Amino acid sequence: MSFYGIDLGTTYTKCAVVTPSNDLKVIRLDRGDVSHPENTLDVLRSAVAVTTEDGVRKAYVGQRAWSQFDDWDEFNDPPFKRFEEAKIYMGEVNRGDAAAPPWPFAPHDWSYRPEDIGALVLRKVQREAAAQGHPKMTGVVITHPQEFTESRREATRQAVSVAGLNIIETLTEPDAAAIMFGKTAAPGIYMVFDLGGGTLDITVVRIQGVGNTEVLTSEGVRQGGRDWDRRIFERMIEQFQDSFPDFTVELMDDVTRLSWLRLAEQIKWQLTNETSGSDPSAGGTLNWNWDDRPYRKRFRLVRSEFEAITHSLVQACRACTLQALANRSLSWTDITGVLLVGGSTRLRAIRAMLQEE
Numbered sequence: 001m002s003f004y005g006i007d008l009g010t011t012y013t014k015c016a017v018v019t020p021s022n023d024l025k026v027i028r029l030d031r032g033d034v035s036h037p038e039n040t041l042d043v044l045r046s047a048v049a050v051t052t053e054d055g056v057r058k059a060y061v062g063q064r065a066w067s068q069f070d071d072w073d074e075f076n077d078p079p080f081k082r083f084e085e086a087k088i089y090m091g092e093v094n095r096g097d098a099a100a101p102p103w104p105f106a107p108h109d110w111s112y113r114p115e116d117i118g119a120l121v122l123r124k125v126q127r128e129a130a131a132q133g134h135p136k137m138t139g140v141v142i143t144h145p146q147e148f149t150e151s152r153r154e155a156t157r158q159a160v161s162v163a164g165l166n167i168i169e170t171l172t173e174p175d176a177a178a179i180m181f182g183k184t185a186a187p188g189i190y191m192v193f194d195l196g197g198g199t200l201d202i203t204v205v206r207i208q209g210v211g212n213t214e215v216l217t218s219e220g221v222r223q224g225g226r227d228w229d230r231r232i233f234e235r236m237i238e239q240f241q242d243s244f245p246d247f248t249v250e251l252m253d254d255v256t257r258l259s260w261l262r263l264a265e266q267i268k269w270q271l272t273n274e275t276s277g278s279d280p281s282a283g284g285t286l287n288w289n290w291d292d293r294p295y296r297k298r299f300r301l302v303r304s305e306f307e308a309i310t311h312s313l314v315q316a317c318r319a320c321t322l323q324a325l326a327n328r329s330l331s332w333t334d335i336t337g338v339l340l341v342g343g344s345t346r347l348r349a350i351r352a353m354l355q356e357e
Contacts, residue, residue, distance in 0.1 A: 002135040006125060007143045007173060008118055008156065010087045010224060011197030012043040012343065015125050017134055029128050030062040044128075048120045049082040050105060050112070061124035081105050082258065085226060086117035088198050091148075091155030118159030126163065139166040143173045146194075146201035146220030174203035175215060177341045182213030188336025189216070191324070195350060196342035198224040200317055202324040204335075219324035223316055225268070225344035231309045232264035236299055240286055243297050247288065256288055263299075271303045272347055279304050307349050314349045321354070 003018045015027045029044035049060045081103075089101050091114070102111040126137050144156050153170060160167050171179075174192040181190065185207050194201040201220045207213050241247050252260075263284045270282035283300035325331060338354055345351070 003141060003168065004129070004137050004139070005141045005143070005176070006122065007176075008087065008121060008159070009046055009196055010085050010199070010226065011046060013046050013121050013125065014043050015129065017129065019135075025134075027125070027129050027132060027134065029125060044121065044124060046087065046121050047082065047084050048086075048117050049080055051080045059120045061121055082254075083112065083117045084258070085198065086114040088114075088222075088226075090114040090118065090159070091152030115155050115159040115162055118156070119162035122160060122163035122165065126165070137165065139168040141169045141171060141176075142167060143171050143176045145196075145199040145222075146172045146174060146203070146218050147199060147222055148172075172201060172203070172218065173199075174201040174218065174341065177339060178203050178205040178215065179213055181339050182207045183210060186336075189330070189334055191321075191335050191338045192341060193321070193338055193345060193354065194341035195317065195344040195347075196224050197226050197344065198222065200224060200320055202320060204324055204328065204330065216330075217324055217327040219320055219327065221316060221320045223313060224342075225265075225347075227313055228268050228310050228344070228347065229261055229264040231313070232267055232301060232306065233261055235301065235305075235309060236260055236264065236286055239299055240288070240295075240297050244288075244295055247290075247295070251290060252288070260286060267301055268306070268347075271301070271306050274303070310349065314353050317350060318353055 001020060005016050005018070007014045013029065015029060016024055017027060018024050026042045028042045044062045047062065051058050051060075083103065086101075092100070102113050104111045129137050140160065142156060142160055144153055148156070157167055157170065173196070174194045177194060178190070178192045181192070182205065187208055189204065189206050192201075192203040192205065194203075199220060200223050201218070203218045204216045205213050206216055237247075237249060263286070266284070267282045271280065274280040274282065279302045281300050281302040283298065286297045286299050288295045325335075340351075340354075
């Protein structure tokens with residue numbers, strides 16, 4: 001029997017299968033641009049674009065949902081609507097803010113819940129696994145953030161059920177990483193530092209031998225890579241208002257907001273990956289259309305400013321890290337090593353913070 005493990009992430013989703021012969025394989029989930037099928041990825045953007053075609057509801061998941069429908073608008077014919085970061089709202093329907101689910105799909109009379117979006121992503125995972133010749137996916141082990149409440153865990157289970165799958169087991173994301181790490185790691189006490197798109201999860205484990213992994217403590221906070229994006233987004237708004245004082249956030253439509261957020265994410269990774277220069281910069285053009293008039297502004301951000309506006313986020317990660325140690329009266333000298341999990345651990349300031357400790 002084959003077992004599937006799925007990380008239904010805030011920003012990206014990943015899936016692996018363990019075969020009866022105990023071989024582990026990561027499934028390539030996103031074929032990207034249909035005109036270039038060779039550009040496949042082993043992660044799937046947790047983005048969904050919904051539309052209607054000939055009166056039938058259609059959903060496009062992954063990179064295509066992010067890039068193919070840049071001009072979507074609910075008033076188009078047919079209308080499009082795109083969903084990002086649905087996991088942030090998983091299991092929470094009474095937050096009271098304007099962005100809270102269920103999300104209407106005007107002018108139609110239906111709406112979407114985070115569980116529905118999660119189920120659409122999981123169905124895409126199923127299809128890709130089948131297309132690549134893997135055994136039928138019936139039951140799955142699914143992970144969730146450490147800080148998920150029981151209602152949010154139940155909503156995750158509902159997403160799996162709506163997708164037509166059965167849950168074999170649920171695990172917190174850092175626990176899952178620690179169990180896998182424990183199969184090969186030398187004995188010692190390790191910290192699993194999992195910083196993804198929406199949450200930071202920390203687990204401290206004691207490994208005493210192959211397959212003998214004891215979870216000592218866990219800690220989590222709702223903060224992830226998208227918070228770094230939003231800090232850049234806020235700076236974009238400030239600079240745009242310097243040039244166009246009549247501009248306000250309330251005047252932004254969803255298309256403009258998402259395009260600015262996408263640029264913010266690109267800038268974040270450019271400043272993370274760029275090594276040349278004493279203070280490298282990254283940027284792009286901010287576009288806004290109002291009263292049939294186009295407004296344009298060139299936006300640039302240097303690394304030192306990026307790290308300054310996100311310093312409080314790094315400090316919140318530091319506080320969560322220290323709390324995890326304090327839960328079991330541990331110090332850094334007790335830690336044999338740190339296992340970095342999640343795409344946001346590539347952030348330079350995060351790595352520097354952990355190395356300083």
